[in-house]
Amino acid sequence: MSEIVKFTIDGKECQGKKGQLIVDAAADNGVYIPVLCHMRDLIPAGSCRICTTKVNGRYMAACTTPVDEGTVVENDTPELLDIRKAIVEMLFVEGNHFCPSCEKSGNCDLQALGYKYQMMAPRFPYAFERRELEASTPKIFLEKNRCIFCKRCVRVIKDDQGRSVFAFKGRGKTLQINIDKKLAANLSDEMAKKAMDICPVGAILRKEVGFVEPIGTKKYDHKPIGSDLKNIYQ
Amino acid sequence: MKDRILNIVENFEKDPGRMMDILLEVQSEFGCVSHEAVSIIASALNVSEVDVTQTRSFYHFFTCQPVGKYAVYVNNSVVSCMKGMSEVVDEFEKVTGIKFGSKTQDGLISLHYTACIGMSDQEPAALINSVVFTELNREKVRKLVADMRAGKAVQEMFTELGDGINAHPLVKSMVKNNIRKAGPVTLGEYTVGKGLMKALGMDSKAVITEVKDSNLRGRGGAGFPTGMKWDFCSRESGDHYVLCNADEGEPGTFKDRVLLTERAHMLFEGMAIAGYAIGAKEGILYLRNEYAYLKAYMESVLTELRNKNILGKNIHGKGFDFDIRVQYGAGAYVCGEESALIESAEGKRGEPRNRPPFPVQKGYKNKPTIINNVETFCSAVKIIENGSAWYKAIGTPESAGTKLLSISGDCKLPGVYEIVWGMSIKEMLDMVGAENVQAVQVAGPSGICLPPSQFDRKIALEDLPTGGSMIVIGKNRDLLKDVVLNFMEFFADESCGSCVTCRSFNMILKNSIEKIVEGHGIKKNIDEMMAWSEILRKTTRCGLGQTSSNPITTTIKNFKELYDMRVKDVEYQSEFDMSKAVKDSCEVVGRPAIIHE
Numbered sequence A: 001m002s003e004i005v006k007f008t009i010d011g012k013e014c015q016g017k018k019g020q021l022i023v024d025a026a027a028d029n030g031v032y033i034p035v036l037c038h039m040r041d042l043i044p045a046g047s048c049r050i051c052t053t054k055v056n057g058r059y060m061a062a063c064t065t066p067v068d069e070g071t072v073v074e075n076d077t078p079e080l081l082d083i084r085k086a087i088v089e090m091l092f093v094e095g096n097h098f099c100p101s102c103e104k105s106g107n108c109d110l111q112a113l114g115y116k117y118q119m120m121a122p123r124f125p126y127a128f129e130r131r132e133l134e135a136s137t138p139k140i141f142l143e144k145n146r147c148i149f150c151k152r153c154v155r156v157i158k159d160d161q162g163r164s165v166f167a168f169k170g171r172g173k174t175l176q177i178n179i180d181k182k183l184a185a186n187l188s189d190e191m192a193k194k195a196m197d198i199c200p201v202g203a204i205l206r207k208e209v210g211f212v213e214p215i216g217t218k219k220y221d222h223k224p225i226g227s228d229l230k231n232i233y234q
Numbered sequence B: 001m002k003d004r005i006l007n008i009v010e011n012f013e014k015d016p017g018r019m020m021d022i023l024l025e026v027q028s029e030f031g032c033v034s035h036e037a038v039s040i041i042a043s044a045l046n047v048s049e050v051d052v053t054q055t056r057s058f059y060h061f062f063t064c065q066p067v068g069k070y071a072v073y074v075n076n077s078v079v080s081c082m083k084g085m086s087e088v089v090d091e092f093e094k095v096t097g098i099k100f101g102s103k104t105q106d107g108l109i110s111l112h113y114t115a116c117i118g119m120s121d122q123e124p125a126a127l128i129n130s131v132v133f134t135e136l137n138r139e140k141v142r143k144l145v146a147d148m149r150a151g152k153a154v155q156e157m158f159t160e161l162g163d164g165i166n167a168h169p170l171v172k173s174m175v176k177n178n179i180r181k182a183g184p185v186t187l188g189e190y191t192v193g194k195g196l197m198k199a200l201g202m203d204s205k206a207v208i209t210e211v212k213d214s215n216l217r218g219r220g221g222a223g224f225p226t227g228m229k230w231d232f233c234s235r236e237s238g239d240h241y242v243l244c245n246a247d248e249g250e251p252g253t254f255k256d257r258v259l260l261t262e263r264a265h266m267l268f269e270g271m272a273i274a275g276y277a278i279g280a281k282e283g284i285l286y287l288r289n290e291y292a293y294l295k296a297y298m299e300s301v302l303t304e305l306r307n308k309n310i311l312g313k314n315i316h317g318k319g320f321d322f323d324i325r326v327q328y329g330a331g332a333y334v335c336g337e338e339s340a341l342i343e344s345a346e347g348k349r350g351e352p353r354n355r356p357p358f359p360v361q362k363g364y365k366n367k368p369t370i371i372n373n374v375e376t377f378c379s380a381v382k383i384i385e386n387g388s389a390w391y392k393a394i395g396t397p398e399s400a401g402t403k404l405l406s407i408s409g410d411c412k413l414p415g416v417y418e419i420v421w422g423m424s425i426k427e428m429l430d431m432v433g434a435e436n437v438q439a440v441q442v443a444g445p446s447g448i449c450l451p452p453s454q455f456d457r458k459i460a461l462e463d464l465p466t467g468g469s470m471i472v473i474g475k476n477r478d479l480l481k482d483v484v485l486n487f488m489e490f491f492a493d494e495s496c497g498s499c500v501t502c503r504s505f506n507m508i509l510k511n512s513i514e515k516i517v518e519g520h521g522i523k524k525n526i527d528e529m530m531a532w533s534e535i536l537r538k539t540t541r542c543g544l545g546q547t548s549s550n551p552i553t554t555t556i557k558n559f560k561e562l563y564d565m566r567v568k569d570v571e572y573q574s575e576f577d578m579s580k581a582v583k584d585s586c587e588v589v590g591r592p593a594i595i596h597e
C-alpha cells in the first residue's frame, strides 16, 4: 500500500497516493485538469503543456509532477486559464484543422477544449504549414495536418514484437508524425481501432469504417469536456 | 552496401543503444543514411524503420540524400556573420555555381549552413568533411574550391597548423587555441595523475566532501553545486555512470574546445575521480560532432591513460576499475541539455526527459548518472590536488574558483580567458581591447543582452552567471537584425519540438522580430512579444524553451528605443509588402520593376 498524502488544489483539500501524478490525483478528487497528451498508466509525455499548473509556486506540468504531502496546486486561476487557451489557439494555428469536414468532430479533445475555453479567433498568426496525408497503409489514414504531437500513438501502438508503428520524424518546425509502412501493413483491426480511439484529434482515422457514429451522439456533443472525469483520458 | 552496413551494425553488437555510432559510420561511409540503409539497419536491429528514422532525422549531420564528396558546412552563427560570412557564402556560391542547400551536378561539392561550430574566435569558419577551416575569406574559398576540383585530400588543403596540441600529428588542425589568459585552476600547472592518486588514497565519501566544501558549481551554465550532485548520485543503488557534457553548443562558447585540446588528460582524470567518488565503472564523454577533428587524439590519450593505469582495471592497485568511451553527437544544440544528452547517448532522438526522475536517480540506461561540464571535471582535479580551502579562497564568496570565458565578436583579442569570478564587464572589455561597444551578449543567446549602463555588473553566479559565452557587439551593428533575429532563427531550428509552446512560439517570435526588422512592425507587436515570451517561459519542459525568448525580452528591456524606432504607431499593418512582391516577381521573369511607393 502506498502512503496516502494530503494536498490542496485551489484550496480544496485532496488526498492521493504519494508519488501519484497530479493530474491523476486531481481527477480522483473530482478536479479536472485538462490534458491532451496524458493517458493514465502510460509513461507521461509532458508535451502538450495544457495541464500547466502552479505547484508550490512553480509552473509545472501536472502530468509529470508527483504529489507529495502538503503540495499546493493552483489550477483554476485566470492566468493559467489564459495560458491553456493560448495553447489551444496555438495548436489550431500550427496545424490545419477544418473541423466541419473532420470525422473526429465531436469526439475531438482539441475541438472540445476550444469550446471550453471559448476560443474565438486565435491571437497568433496562422502557420499555414503544408503537411501530407499518408493514405498508403491498408487500415489507417494518417492525416498529418491534424496531428498535435501528443505521442499517444507512439507510446501505445506496437506490433507483436514490441516495435513502434508510429514515431516522430524531424525536430522543431519540421516535426512530423511518421507511420511505419511495413508494420502498419500487418496492423490488426483491433490495433487500428485503438489507434484511432486514443488519438485525441482526427489525425488517425480508420479506413472503410468512416462516420459510423452519427453526429449528435458523440462524446462532446452534449456535455463539455471535463464534465465526466472518467472520460478525460478516453 | 548491405554487407557493409550489416558489418557496421555487427561491430556495435547489434545494440540499438549504439544507434548514433551506427548512423555516424553509415553517413560517413556512404555520404548519407538512405531509406535503403534505414531499412537494413532496422531489420538488423529488429526495430521498426520509423524508429531508425526518428534518430536519423533529428540530427543535422545525418542526411537522407548523399552530400557532396566534399560537404561544406559554413557556420552561420552571429559571430560568423559579423566577421564576414556573407562574403564567404557569396564566393562559395559563385565559384561552385550552386546555392547553399544544394550539390554540384557531378556530386563533388555540397554547400550547407550549420549552427555555431565553436570557432567564434576565428570566424568565418567552416567544416569540410569534419575538418575545420577558420578565418575564411574570398581568396581562401577560391583556393579551397580549386583544391576540391583537383581532388586533394581535405587534410592537405591547408598548410598552417594551429598552436599547442592542434599541431599534434594526430590532430593536425589549423584551429588556434587563442589562450589569452591562464589562471591557477584549469589552465594552470598540471601534472597527469596527481589528483586521482590523491583521491584513491581517500575514502570516496571524503572525495565528495572535499568537492562539496570547495563550493564548486557546475560550469555548463546552470551552476548546480557539483558536490551535492555527486552526493545524491552516490546514495542511489545499482550501477552508476559518469557522463561528461562536451556538447558545447551555446553560440559563442569555445572554451571546452580548448580544454579538450590542451587538457584532455585532466578531463579524463576528473571523470575517473568522479567515478571513484560515486562508485561508477564507466564514463562517457559526449562530444559534439563539430569537434570530431580531435577524435584520433582523444583515443590516443585514452590509450595512454590506460597504459599508465590511470584508467582501466585495478587503477593504481586500489581495486578501482574505470574506463571511458567517447560518444559523438551529430549536430543538435538541445543535446547539451543533460537529459537530452542521455537520450542521444542511448541512440535516440535528443529529446529532453521529463523530470522527475532526475539523472542522478535514473540517467543513462535508467541508472544513477552524473553529468558535468568539461570545465567542472577539470576543476575537480585541481580541487582534490590542492584542497577545497585553496580553491574556495579564489573568487567571490558565492562563486568559488575561476571561470573560463570564451570572448568573441567586436574586440581586438578574442579567445579564451581564465578569469577569477567577480570581474566586471567593464574590466573584461578593457582586457579584450573592445571599444565602441553597443552591448555584450552574456552567456550566449539564452543569456542576456547587456547595455553599457550595466557594464559595472560582475561576472559571477550571483550577478551575471555564464557558461562562458561572451559576445561583444559593436556600435556599428544592427542589434535587432544582426543579433536578435539570428538568435531566434537558431532557437526555431534547434527546438526539439516536443513541447507545443517551444515548437510554435520560437517560430512565431522569430517571425515577429523579422517583421519588425523589415519595417512592418507595429507598437502592439512589442507587447505581444513580451506576453508570448512569458507564456513560453512558463510552459516548457527544458531550459531551451525557458530561455529561448531571452534575446527578445532582454533587448526589449534594455534597448527599447531600437524597437520604438522601427515600429509604426498604427492599429494594423499588413504583413504583405506589395512593392516587394512586385519586385520579386519582376526579378523572376527578368523585367525591370516599376514601383510607385
Ligand SMILES: Cc1cc2nc3c(=O)[nH]c(=O)nc-3n(C[C@H](O)[C@H](O)[C@H](O)COP(=O)(O)O)c2cc1C
Pocket (backbone or CB within 6 Å): B217, B218, B219, B220, B221, B222, B223, B224, B226, B245, B246, B247, B248, B249, B250, B333, B334, B335, B336, B337, B338, B339, B371, B372, B373, B374, B376, B542, B543, B544
Ligand atoms: C538547451 C540546453 C543546452 C545546454 N548545453 C550545454 C552544453 O553545451 N554544455 C554543458 O556543459 N551544459 C549544457 N547545458 C546544461 C546541462 O543541462 C547541464 O546543466 C550541465 O551539463 C550540468 O553540468 P555542470 O553542473 O557541470 O554545469 C545545456 C542546457 C540546456 C537547457
Ligand code: SF4
Pocket (backbone or CB within 6 Å): A146, A147, A148, A149, A150, A151, A152, A153, A154, A166, A177, A198, A199, A200, A201, A203, A204
Ligand atoms: S497522430 Fe494523433 S495520437 Fe499520434 S501524435 Fe499525432 S495527435 Fe497524437
Ligand code: SF4
Pocket (backbone or CB within 6 Å): B334, B351, B352, B494, B495, B496, B497, B498, B499, B500, B502, B503, B540, B541, B542, B543, B544, B545, B546
Ligand atoms: S522546451 Fe523545447 S527543446 Fe526543451 S523539451 Fe520542450 S520542445 Fe524540446
